[in-house]
Amino acid sequence: MIDRLATSKLHASLAAGALLILAACGSNTPSATPKTYTGTLTFASFNPFTGPDASFGPEMAAGCIPAAKTINDAGGVLGHQVQCVAVDTRGDPADAVPAAQKMIATTQNLVGMNGPSSDEALATVPIIDRAHLPMFADSGQAAFDKSTYKYFYRLTPPDDAAGVAMAIYAYNKGYRRGAAVFGNDLSSQGNVPNLLSAFVKLGGQIVVNQTLTLDQSSYRTEVTALVAATPDVIFTEADPQTDAAYLSQLQQLHGMIPVVGTQPTVQPPWIKAVSGAIGRSTLSQNFAAAQPYSTSQGPAWEVYNTALLASGSAVPQPDQWSQDPYTETDYDAIIMMALAMLEAKTPDPSFYNAFIPKVVGNAAGATEVHSYKEGMDAIAAGKTINYVGAGGPVAFDQYQNSTGAFELIGYAANGSNPQLAVVSASDIAKLRQ
Amino acid sequence: MDQLIPAFGFGLITASILAIAAVGFTLQFSVTNILNLAYGDIMTACAFAAYLANHAGVNIWISLIVGALFGAVFSMLLNRFVYFGFVRRGTRLFGMIIVTIAVSLIIQNLLLAIFRPTFFSYTASQGPSYHVGSMVFTASQLAIMGIAVVAMVCVHLLLTQTQLGKAMRATATNPGLARSSGIATDQVIDAAWLVSGALCGIAGVALVLNTATFSETTGAAFLVPIIAAAVLGGIGQPYGAMLGALTIGIAGEVAAALISPSYKDVVAFVILIVVLLVRPQGILSEIAAAKEVAA
CATH class of the missing domain: 3.40.50.2300 (Response regulator)
Structure with a gap:
């Protein structure tokens, strides 16, 4: 009896589910003729x-x-x-x-x-x-x-390609002891796995890997742990306030260490927050960021x-x-x-x-x-x-992705972003997981 | 393990800011029965007031006073022209919480509209660094800790040694009885908003001195630890808030040193939950229990 009841309930559920799926599919099926539009x-x-x-x-x-x-x-x-x-x-x-x-x-x-x-x-x-x-x-x-x-x-x-580009740049600059300092948000964390593996594959060592809780009032304990690990380069992406607090507290407790960031770290809010916290000249002397390469011409x-x-x-x-x-x-x-x-x-x-x-x-x-x-x-x-657009030629792969090389840019005291290096798509592909 | 003592020192800095903020927050609640969730945003508004003064060439410590004055006046006016209207109509505790959330959003969006979505920093030097054992403090951090100690002593003296303080405590415990005893409770409540608003302003500026940069959401992000400190100590209990601030501030930094920075907040809030399981009214509270009965 119980089995029959359960079976009939299951059938009813399946039927209802099928109807819902059909209804859902029906509502999203494109019509045979294009819609007519009026207005903007x-x-x-x-x-x-x-x-x-x-x-x-x-x-x-x-x-x-x-x-x-x-x-x-x-x-x-x-x-x-x-x-x-x-x-x-x-x-x-x-x-x-x-x-x-x-x-x-x-x-x-x-x-x-x-x-x-x-x-x-x-x-x-x-x-x-x-x-x-x-x-x-x-x-x-x-x-x-x-x-x-x-x-x-x-x-x-993708972000993980940015992580590889950062690793290649840092290794080519002679850095061998990297510290990964990333916010705990999805966007930042996307860079981390390939950054870590690429830097190690190249021959470097990740001496500390910190995941920062965003927008804390103090990161001094994290900074102390970082300094104790003696990195010669910091890889980072976090929101502007987090990185500003972290880097200013690093500056207070130890002095600045070269920083390689992701593309969000060259966006104006990040630059404004961090340069306000550590000073423009400190930022321009110690900072590079990886972003998709674009000729901008x-x-x-x-x-x-x-x-x-x-x-x-x-x-x-x-x-x-x-x-x-x-x-x-x-x-x-x-x-x-x-x-x-x-x-x-x-x-x-x-x-x-x-x-x-x-x-x-x-x-x-x-x-x-x-x-x-x-x-x-x-x-x-x-x-x-x-x-061929402002960002350069577009070549979609079978997954409708069009990706390319990365450039590493600096931050000049006058506010411009001079190009420091270009990392080719093929070099990135070799080190991506 | 060798990072434990420095972490304790860093915890003291966080706890100092938290203590100033949490005492102001809990003072508001104890005297007025309003759990003001716009408190963090008022801190931000005060930080902006100090920023305007600082960028007009005013020294940062004078700007801190500007922030405190702004906080005092703003908080009192906010109560008089917004919150008090709801209290007079008999809005209950939960309703008032919703009103304060609305005020929080309004303040945050007004700041966004006025100052635009970007980041700001004070023109202020952190000063030289001083080593106390293996702990390191900048002059500015020592000043913040000094301000916190002075503020806590002043609050203690206010509550225990002055007529106003006694009137505040009486109003906090039983407003009806206080009124019947001849205490001008409306004026006492105004004074409580002025004092707590000034603490809010000091905390806002001190927070920004610590984070080095701020935006319209900075204070709101700090509200959760403030509430945690206040609740841990016993909501409505200024001395409890001081103790709660010390616990939350130091626990977070020590956890970051011993376990992982990712568990900074987790450990602080685990302590909060454990303490509340053992002692639901908070570490020091008597007022909170009385308020619950009244509500």
Whole structure:
């Protein structure tokens, strides 16, 4: 009796589950004909605008806004003007999931997005993919190296590749005793495993590996442990306040040790916090950071930078993003989506998504274009295009990842970021796990 | 193990800041029965007030006084024009907690709107370093510890040696009876907000001197240890808050030295939970129990 009851309950549950799955699938199945759009098309910058990684959002929005400007200046996409909206994930999956659901449900004419970041990617990529919304993630998580999400794209290298680049640079500089000092957030921790293994494979030694609880008032005990381990280089990524407190307390207790950071450590909030805490000259003498290599020159970059600098109040201090590889690729992502819409002859994401890899395909006879306007004219002339963007050429692998080399940059006392070294993609590949 | 004594010294610095903040926090609760979760954000606002003075060329220690004055006046006005209205309408403890959370968010977002999402630092030297055994302190840290000691002595003298202090204690224990006995409880409550607000301001500036940089969320991130110290000592009990601050401050640093920095907060809060299991009212509290009965 109990068994029968249990069996019938199981059947009922399975039937209900199947119905729910069917209903869910049904609601997400693209229609056979493209949706019709009226009014302005919207691209979202889905990233943290508040919280420990609040610097990520403005960096991303600074790419979308000039892209929208160049598109609109060229007459828009298929008769539509475009706009950017900021969606704050707070860098926390608990906030990001409802933010993604709300964005998808309520944003009018939402046709594509930049993001998510490492902080919220694992939780939100499946939701966004199910909604058939093309996303250009700035997530560095290695979990997406072999992504099978149809609407997921990535133009920047994963965090663990950054860790390898940091190790190679430090080893080549003659450092042999490394200290890993990373925040306990997802974004920071993504760099650690490959950094540690690469530095050891190269012949170095990790003398201390610290995971910092963020935003504590004191890190003196951690600093004392670090000093006792006698490292000759510190590898780091933590939020600006954490690194500022840590490094200033290191300076008080011992004196500065050379620091190699990740890309977030060259973002303006980190630089402002840390240089305010330890002094600009100390920072410029002791600091290098790995970031995706971008030439920050050439015709596409010129178009990007001109539009960026003309953004007015929409992008505060726009010149701070002129050479930021993430902002450049965020810009490129919007341009690529717009060009794919032209190729597909519709802004409907379910239809234009398949054309995204085609606008950067380096097919024989493809016309190289460097702006939305050039691409639009070439498509109108019936040509196959290959968009080479502000961040450089794009070459997607089978997982829709396009990654490349890293550069190590310093911080000059005048605020500029001189290039210190370039680490090639092949050198990184040899040491990645 | 050789890092234990330096860690104890570093714990004293954290405990000093925590003690100033926790005593102010618990004083507010004991006299007014308001668990002010906007306290951390008021600390940040005070740090910004001191920052403005400091960047206008004022010495950092004078700026600290500016921060304390700002905290005193701001806290008193906040109570008079926001919190008191709810208290008068009979809003219960839980309702008031929600109101203070709302105030916390408002302050944080106002600071964000005014100062933009970036980081700030004072123009201040840490001064020379001094070795006390294997412990190392900068002049600025010694000053912070000195300020904490002076503040604690002043609070002790206020509560035990002055008419105002006695009136505060009477109001804390039984406001109705205090009023019936001729104590002007409204003025006593104003005074309590002024004093606790000044402590809040000092703690905010001292915190930023310690972290070297700050943003609109700095004080809020420090609120949890403040509440932990206050609860550990017995919420509403200033001497308990001092003891709680010492325990939380030192336990965190010692745990970081002995176990791992990742367990810094964990160990401090395990101690909190263990103490509360053994002594639910906190280490020193009598007032907390009385408040629970009244609520």
